[in-house]
Amino acid sequence: MLDDKYHADRAVGTMQDKKITAKNVQVFYGDTHAIKDVNVDIADKTVTAFIGPSGCGKSTFLRCLNRMNDTIDICRVEGDILIDDEDIYDPRVDPVQLRAKVGMVFQKPNPFPKSIYDNVAYGPKIHGLAKTKADLDEIVESSLRKAALWNEAKDRLHQPGTGMSGGQQQRLCIARAIATAPEILLMDEPCSALDPIATAQVEELIDELRQSFSVVIVTHSMQQAARVSQKTAFFHLGNLVEFDDTDKIFTNPQDPRTESYISGRIG
Amino acid sequence: MSAIWIIAVIFVIAIAGYFLARGRALASAGSDPRKMHSLPVYYGTNAAMAAAGPALLILLAWLIAQPLLINNSLTQYLPTEIRGDAGETSLAMADVNRIADGLDLAVAQGAMTVEEARNLSVETTDIRAELAAVGVALGSDVDAATLALAQRYRGATALGDILKAVVVIGLSLVGAGIAYAMTNKDFRARRYVESAVKLILIAAASVAILTTVGIVLSLVFNTIEFFRAFPAADFFFGTRWEPSFSGRGGNSDLGFLPLIWGTLFISLIALIVAVPIGLFAAIYLSEYASPRVRSIAKPMIEVLAGVPTIVYGLFALLTVGPLLLSAFGANGSFHLGWMSGGTAAMTAGLVMGFMLIPFVSSLSDDIINSVPQAMRDGSLGLGATQSETVRQVILPAALPGIVGAVLLAASRAIGETMIVVMGAGAAASLSMNPFDAMTTVTAKIVSQLTGDGEFNSPETLVAFALGMTLFVITLALNILALYIVRKYREQYE
Numbered sequence: 001m002l003d004d005k006y007h008a009d010r011a012v013g014t015m016q017d018k019k020i021t022a023k024n025v026q027v028f029y030g031d032t033h034a035i036k037d038v039n040v041d042i043a044d045k046t047v048t049a050f051i052g053p054s055g056c057g058k059s060t061f062l063r064c065l066n067r068m069n070d071t072i073d074i075c076r077v078e079g080d081i082l083i084d085d086e087d088i089y090d091p092r093v094d095p096v097q098l099r100a101k102v103g104m105v106f107q108k109p110n111p112f113p114k115s116i117y118d119n120v121a122y123g124p125k126i127h128g129l130a131k132t133k134a135d136l137d138e139i140v141e142s143s144l145r146k147a148a149l150w151n152e153a154k155d156r157l158h159q160p161g162t163g164m165s166g167g168q169q170q171r172l173c174i175a176r177a178i179a180t181a182p183e184i185l186l187m188d189e190p191c192s193a194l195d196p197i198a199t200a201q202v203e204e205l206i207d208e209l210r211q212s213f214s215v216v217i218v219t220h221s222m223q224q225a226a227r228v229s230q231k232t233a234f235f236h237l238g239n240l241v242e243f244d245d246t247d248k249i250f251t252n253p254q255d256p257r258t259e260s261y262i263s264g265r266i267g
Numbered sequence: 268m269s270a271i272w273i274i275a276v277i278f279v280i281a282i283a284g285y286f287l288a289r290g291r292a293l294a295s296a297g298s299d300p301r302k303m304h305s306l307p308v309y310y311g312t313n314a315a316m317a318a319a320g321p322a323l324l325i326l327l328a329w330l331i332a333q334p335l336l337i338n339n340s341l342t343q344y345l346p347t348e349i350r351g352d353a354g355e356t357s358l359a360m361a362d363v364n365r366i367a368d369g370l371d372l373a374v375a376q377g378a379m380t381v382e383e384a385r386n387l388s389v390e391t392t393d394i395r396a397e398l399a400a401v402g403v404a405l406g407s408d409v410d411a412a413t414l415a416l417a418q419r420y421r422g423a424t425a426l427g428d429i430l431k432a433v434v435v436i437g438l439s440l441v442g443a444g445i446a447y448a449m450t451n452k453d454f455r456a457r458r459y460v461e462s463a464v465k466l467i468l469i470a471a472a473s474v475a476i477l478t479t480v481g482i483v484l485s486l487v488f489n490t491i492e493f494f495r496a497f498p499a500a501d502f503f504f505g506t507r508w509e510p511s512f513s514g515r516g517g518n519s520d521l522g523f524l525p526l527i528w529g530t531l532f533i534s535l536i537a538l539i540v541a542v543p544i545g546l547f548a549a550i551y552l553s554e555y556a557s558p559r560v561r562s563i564a565k566p567m568i569e570v571l572a573g574v575p576t577i578v579y580g581l582f583a584l585l586t587v588g589p590l591l592l593s594a595f596g597a598n599g600s601f602h603l604g605w606m607s608g609g610t611a612a613m614t615a616g617l618v619m620g621f622m623l624i625p626f627v628s629s630l631s632d633d634i635i636n637s638v639p640q641a642m643r644d645g646s647l648g649l650g651a652t653q654s655e656t657v658r659q660v661i662l663p664a665a666l667p668g669i670v671g672a673v674l675l676a677a678s679r680a681i682g683e684t685m686i687v688v689m690g691a692g693a694a695a696s697l698s699m700n701p702f703d704a705m706t707t708v709t710a711k712i713v714s715q716l717t718g719d720g721e722f723n724s725p726e727t728l729v730a731f732a733l734g735m736t737l738f739v740i741t742l743a744l745n746i747l748a749l750y751i752v753r754k755y756r757e758q759y760e
Contacts (some may be wrong), residue, residue: 068644071644071647083701096651101650104644106644108641110641112646112660112664122660127650173308251677
């Protein structure tokens with residue numbers, strides 16, 4: 001029955017507009033050619049999973065989408081990445097503004113050593129999204145609600161975020177990313193540091209987030225990709241090998257490398 | 268046989284023991300190292316250590332103890348009136364030792380034969396002149412009693428030296444022998460070497476700790492002595508520092524307050540200079556600078572830390588003082604007349620601030636670097652700029668550590684001496700004007716102890732009370748700093 005629900009969702013997902021378009025993207029770390037000629041269209045209101053063996057470039061590509069690679073001196077990106085038909089590597093684009101629009105959740109929960117409230121209010125404060133204290137309270141509450149953390153956090157908003165459990169911390173980081181009202185959420189192995197129960201909660205949350213955001217998730221777990229995503233991209237040695245509907249990738253892959261990977265022969 | 272020769276013999280025994288034990292171990296395993304418990308080198312090392320370790324320790328103890336014991340036993344032959352007074356006794360024994368050493372030296376240089384030295388008599392020989400000829404100057408002519416004691420001393424020392432050589436070399440041989448006897452292929456030489464290594468490391472750590480204890484004890488006893496001669500309340504709450512140096516008659520005012528005021532005032536100026544500059548430098552280096560710039564700039568800033576403080580003192584006296592005077596003095600560019608001489612709290616404070624910059628920047632840099640990269644990524648990923656990230660995430664996260672660094676810098680500033688001696692002047696005053704001459708606790712310790720004062724008047728003993736107070740203050744600051752730094756460390760690990 002669960003499977004039926006996902007099938008239905010996926011059918012909806014494929015009909016959405018494209019949100020991100022990557023054309024001939026190359027990434028170099030110094031002399032290493034980390035991403036080779038990647039072309040991909042990522043749809044709005046969809047969860048897109050990037051899978052592939054370690055070092056295949058999936059995280060690197062994810063970090064290109066909000067220009068986090070700019071902080072690495074030796075990293076060089078070529079090709080075009082368009083979000084809403086706007087080239088994000090255009091000199092006129094301010095990476096700081098871009099990152100407010102393209103939120104990111106990291107592998108390890110990284111709440112700031114501040115209170116829960118201040119963690120969530122951080123983004124809205126620096127971007128001036130709240131006029132009054134009441135506005136800010138409102139944003140914090142709705143972000144925590146969207147991150148399914150409100151019930152657990154409402155009585156301890158002013159206690160440090162670092163005191164929460166791993167799963168709660170990760171949902172706090174998701175709430176923090178949501179609070180800047182992004183359009184796209186990038187998640188870099190968001191569950192790899194969590195236990196199975198916390199993982200299940202975060203996965204459930206990701207499925208709900210699809211209502212409002214375009215979600216791109218990098219994962220090592222093929223089961224997770226199958227559970228949460230509608231589209232899956234398989235990366236191997238810096239190449240985008242295959243990109244298609246998730247159920248198609250997992251049931252009827254076109255490329256022999258994809259098939260080897262999902263059946264556990266390479267990786 | 269002199270100590271050097273004994274050590275040489277011990278080394279020869281140790282080296283011989285090394286090869287013998289190694290050979291024996293190999294032989295017992297039929298020259299197949301795989302059948303032995305430890306590598307061959309461990310059997311050799313074990314024997315060498317057994318030969319050298321205890322023997323060298325006993326030699327060291329013997330070298331320290333022998334003169335003390337002989338002096339003690341000879342004291343009983345001194346006239347009763349001298350024996351009664353500790354100071355007189357030590358003077359008399361110093362004479363005895365000097366003559367004895369002089370005679371040994373004369374024999375060694377060939378000015379006397381062994382026989383002549385042994386049969387000297389005050390009537391027939393001018394001993395003072397003879398010894399002066401070999402370079403030993405005596406304060407007075409030698410009387411018969413002192414010469415007799417000196418001869419006794421020589422006799423006892425000669426006997427002790429022979430005993431020493433026999434015991435120490437014997438011990439070395441026994442040690443090597445036991446280790447050799449124990450050596451066979453199943454002997455766990457590796458374990459023994461391991462415990463010896465541990466002992467050496469423990470000894471090294473103990474030296475530092477024992478030194479601290481020794482310093483504290485010497486301060487404590489002299490401080491107690493001082494407070495016997497001078498009321499503690501006058502010291503801690505006195506507002507005047509006017510020691511009368513002769514110690515004859517004139518009562519000294521030894522008030523601590525003007526000195527600690529100067530110390531804190533100058534340290535505060537130094538910190539006001541050093542903390543912002545050092546911190547900003549650290550932020551630039553750790554957050555903004557490219558690896559290339561960092562690899563060049565960081566060592567260059569740290570060069571500043573290698574400048575001796577006396578050079579900073581010169582800089583204060585010859586450059587900064589006159590510069591400040593030309594700006595804030597009576598005839599200065601601003602016609603303010605705030606400053607009457609080049610030496611002032613401001614001069615010393617500024618230069619001390621420069622001295623502390625690398626200290627603050629290097630510590631803060633380490634602390635800022637230890638803030639996890641995930642914090643930066645998290646903040647940048649939310650669309651914060653670099654300076655927003657530094658201000659709102661990195662500095663708050665690093666703050667406890669930075670406070671620790673500042674406190675460590677403060678305790679350096681409080682303990683600093685040379686810059687204030689040269690830059691701040693010598694007048695102890697409770698002035699509020701940073702352009703007035705001031706002095707600090709450390710500078711006054713120097714001035715109380717340089718010169719010919721004996722350590723029995725309050726004017727000189729006060730130095731220990733000052734040192735002790737300063738030690739307590741900086742120790743408290745250091746403990747506070749370490750506590751804060753440690754608390755901060757726990758946050759991420």
